[in-house]
Every structure is written in C-alpha cells, then in structure tokens.
Amino acid sequence: MTGHDVPLAPEHVVAVDVGGSGARLVAVPAHGTGGTDGTDGTPISLTGRPVRISAAGSDAADVVAELADALAVRRPGLRVAAAAVSVTGLPSLVPDPGALHDVLQAAGARSTAVAADALAAHLGALGGRPGAVAAVGTGAIVLATDLRRRWHRADGWGHLLGDLGSGSWIGAHGLRAAVATHDGRPGPASPTLLAAALERFGPVEGWPAALYGRPDRAHVLASFTPAVADAARAGDLVANGILHDAGTHLAESLAAALRPGIPPLAAATGGVLQIGEAVTTPLKARLSALRPDVRLVPADGTPLDGALRLARSLVDPRDGELVEPHDTWLTVRAASARSATSAIAPTSPATAGKENRA
Template identity: 90%
Template sequence: MTGPDVSLVPEHVVAVDVGGSGARLVAVPARGTDGTDGAADPGGAPITLTGRPVRITASGSDAADVVAELVDALAVRQPGLRVAAAAVSVTGLPSLVPDPGALHAVLQAAGAPATAVAADALAAHLGALGGRPGAVAAVGTGAIVLATDLRRRWHRADGWGHLLGDLGSGSWIGAHGLRAAVATHDERPGPASPTLLAAALERFGPVDGWPAALYGRPDRAHVLASFTPAVADAAAAGDLVASGILHDAGTHLAESLAAALRPGIPPLAAVTGGVLQIGAPVTTPLKARLSALRPDVRLVPADGSPLDGALRLARSLVDPRDGELVEPHDTWLTVRATTHPSPASAGKEIRA
C-alpha cells in the first residue's frame, strides 16, 4: 500500500506551547491557496493537539519530551505533513530547561528547516500585544512579566517558580488556599475558611496526608494550581478569606507589571493566561493597583494566547514579508534558520 502523495500536502507552520498545566500544538498551512495566511484559507483548517504538563525533576524540565510526544502524535494524525517552520513556547526557559538545543533538535527531526525556541513569557508577549513593544504578564500555573521593545531592552519581573515567586499565579492562589485550609483545620487565630477546608479535604483527603501527597511530586506547581478553581468558587460564594487571596493575587500582578516597565519601554501592558478567567475578583484590584503605581500605563485586552505568539513567531521564520519579528536573545529566544526557506525547499515531510 502506498503512502500519501506528499506533493499534495500543503506546507505547514507548527507552533507548540508547553506549560505547567498542559501542552498544545497547532499546525496551519504556511500560505493559503489564495496567497494569504493559511488561517484565512477556508480549506486550511488548523490541526490541533493537546499534551501533558511539563515535569520538573532534579535534572530540570522534560519539555523536549513533551514536544517530541506531540510531534509524534502529529505524524500519526497527519502522515506526510510537510513543515516549513516550527516554534516552541516553553515554560522555565532558561532556568529549568537544561538544553534548549534539544528542543530545536526535536523540531528539526520533524523536518522543520527553520526553528525557534522561545520562553513562554516572550510567546505570551507576542500573542497578547501582537508584536508591539510593551509589557505582558503571563499568568497561568506560574506568573512572569516581560517588558521589552523586542530589540534591545528586556526587563523581567517574577517568574521565579512557585517556591520563590510566581506571585498571583495559579500555583500561588492554590497554595494560599491550602494554607488557609490548614490554618482553619488547626483552629489558629484569625479569619477561618471552613469552605476552603471542606474543598481541600474533598480533593486531597485528610490533612495529615497532604505533605506526602504534594512535596515529592515533580508536577507540584500544577497540583497546587489545580486548587485555584476551588478558591474562586469559595470567593464567588462570599468567602472572605478566598476573596482576600484573589485580591492579593491581582495586586501582586500589578506590582510586577509596574516593576518591569522601565524607561525606554512604551507604557502599554496586557495580561494573559488562565487565571484571568476568574474575572473581576482578580482584575479589579489589578487595574486599581496598576493605575495607582503607573497612571501613565495603558492596559489593553490581550490579542491572543502564548500559542498564538508561538504561531506568529513560526510564521515570521518562513515568510520574508513578515520580517524579523523579534531579535534573538540568549535568555528569551534562540533561532536556527540562516535564511528564509524558499517555497520549493521549505517543507520537509514530517517523520514519525
């Protein structure tokens, strides 16, 4: 039985977003049949896949394994697909990813002649502000703010992981919810939250087992963040302790944004990530605190997600009309592409 005729398969650009709560891959035609971007081509429906969260061990992040699993799944889903360029957005770059070159190697093994590996903060920036300079807070399992002109000025606030920072993130909210539950269990003085304690007992079992259930897990940040919806539900039900946690989360995010917006960076900001789904209990104190600290800053809705940013980056590698979207940087972005691939040579068949 013969395989697919790869000459009939349009070239695709591939983007992957690897985070603490899961991973996503999207592949879209590099160009539409009418010469426009593939996303505008009615016959060019995107291929989407999801994967597991990244794991952090003593040797660092296993992000390269996550990307390899998704690329293998893509090869099964779409045999013969040709890749013109690929980009990865990855959490923990550079502090927890021991070798970004391993991510390039996975993409190149899939047939991509032009590859980019970006920190999730940069991909979030490109997605939220659409390639404009400014500051973006990416708030999911972790939290990091990147303020940049995408050329020479790069300023970071937070993103230090759930043990040292990530203030206002999902892991931060979840951890503070569990601390409040433990305080209620111990009957310590101060505001109590029977609602949070009951939710934590239902999710994690008896309190005595929580240390063993949490401390040794390589995905501890993800597990902590999984309690965030319970904190949001408690706040919506009128729990004052939960409401205070969400208020503090928004305040912390505003303070990180203000800290990152240094001279030379336009006073433009956006916030993106799953924590924003909580809505006003986080965003109202965020806006109020940012306005008090930096009244000159214009806070705008995010245009897109980190996956959108990674896709924008992948497209810029293959289409010379897009130009250089962002200058490579030792910390935030590495690129392996000497020239823009030609239409005749850009796509290679993806290999399982």
C-alpha cells in the same frame, strides 16, 4: 506531472506551547491568515502532558517529541516549513534549548524557533507590539521588552520563590487558609476552603506526604485555584482576599518590569485571568496607582497564538524580523539543508540528536 505523480501537500507551520498545566500543538497552512480558532484552513490541534521538573531540569524536549510523533501519526507526510515552541522555564529550567531545535528539525521543520513562554505570551497578547505582558497560569512572569534590545523580567521564579498571583500561588494560599481553619488559629476562617480541600486531598494529615515529594507540585497546587474562585463567588471573605492579593501582586510585577525605554503598554494573559473581576479589578487599580501612564489593554491572543506568529515570521517576514533573537528569550535556527519537501516524521530526543549529527 505523470499519472503516477502525487501532488505535494501544502506546507504548514507548527506551533507548540509547553507549560506546567499541559502542552498544545497547532499546525496550519504556512500561507494562510487564520489563527488557532479554525477561521481559515483546517488547523490540526493536539494536546499533550505537562512538563516534569527533576534535578536534571525540564523534560520539555520529550513533551515536544511526543507531540511530533502524534502529529506524524495524525497527518503522515505533513510538510513543515517552520516550527516554533514556547516552553515554560526556558531561562532557568531547560538544560539545553538546542535539544528542542533538534527535535523540531528531526521531525521535519526546516526553520525553528525556541522561545520562553513569557515571550510567546507577549507576542500573542500584544500582537508584536513592544510593552509588558503578565503571563499568568500555573506560574506567573512578566516580560517587558521593545523586542529588540531592552528586556526586563519580573518574577517567574517558580512556586517556591515567587510566581506571585499565579495559579500555584492562589492554590497554595487557599490550602494554607484551609490548614489554618483546621488548626483553629486566630484570624479569619474559611470552612468553605477547608471543606473543598478535604474533598480534593483527603485528611489534612496526609497533605504533606501527598504534596512535598511530587515533581508536579506546582500543577497540583494550581489545581486548587478553581475551588478558591468558587469560594470567592460564594462570598467567602478569605478566598476573595487571596484573589485580591493575587491581582495586586500581578500589577506590582508589571510596574516593576516597565523600565525606561519600554512603551507604557501592558496586557495580562493566562488562565488565572479567567477568574474575572475578583483578580482583574485589583490588578487595574494597583497598576493605575503605581503607573498612571500605563495603558492596560485586553490580550489579543494566547501564548500558542504568539508561538504561531513566531513560526509564521520564519516563513514570511514581510514586516522584517518580528523579534531579535536573545540568548535568554529566543533562539532561532534558519532553514537547514533539508529538502523543501521534508515531511514530519516520528522522532525522539535521542534520535533527534543523531539526525542532526549526521
């Protein structure tokens, strides 16, 4: 090495989690042992906007490109050995998963993985063990798998068709209860929920126009979930009933997904679980009644941890392949012809496609 040589920075692995409530990126040394909490090395953490859903599908590739640009500005010349992205709606709303690979590789990653958020949640919550995981945020989906040949899904059909027990489901039911109270319909009333909804959304007459035309409607509905949780803690019977039903629905989805051939191991992860016992107690009770053989364990980590585990497995698969690729849940691109010294660079979905065709 001459006096003019500059030593190469350590290689990193990058994980991205893109969802309906926002996006997160973390970059850590490729050969470190730490997670996303900064216990080893110095993680680089960034946040981004939620995905938007239109008639053309999800704009997840744009979200990842924006985060890649931000990372290039934050740490110029960062070398990326591998990158993995966890994305909501991959089975149904992402029109071209290949575009996500293009963005990651145009940004400098040599090996890339694109996983459904349910799989990343599974890998984070069960640490690479087979079983079933309920991922419960803005939406709700259960994935049960042996990580090889058996894959079973329950729910995850979006806030109009399913996502039972999710943030959008809880928020929507809270608003329905508020409207029923406003109308004076028979049945339990919730002045607490009505007051909270009026404070957040204004007069009831404006709610349809404020909600129905929004592309981020599920996120807006989920934003009312904290108000439902607060009302429940204050003793509101209607709010407590909504949260009880949410936990029950999640248990029923877990039981439905745990088909023969999948070990009877389960976990639940996501922001809704942070509400606490109002959701988790009925979840445990209903799952125990439906499937007494199932062991429900605390989640080891988050979907971002799962994406990071997946990215690391592309670099150092010491225990063999972490999970077999699957057309629906996971696609992988092996190391490309890029130089091992490739650095992350600003990119966009448009430039990504051009670079990969060159």
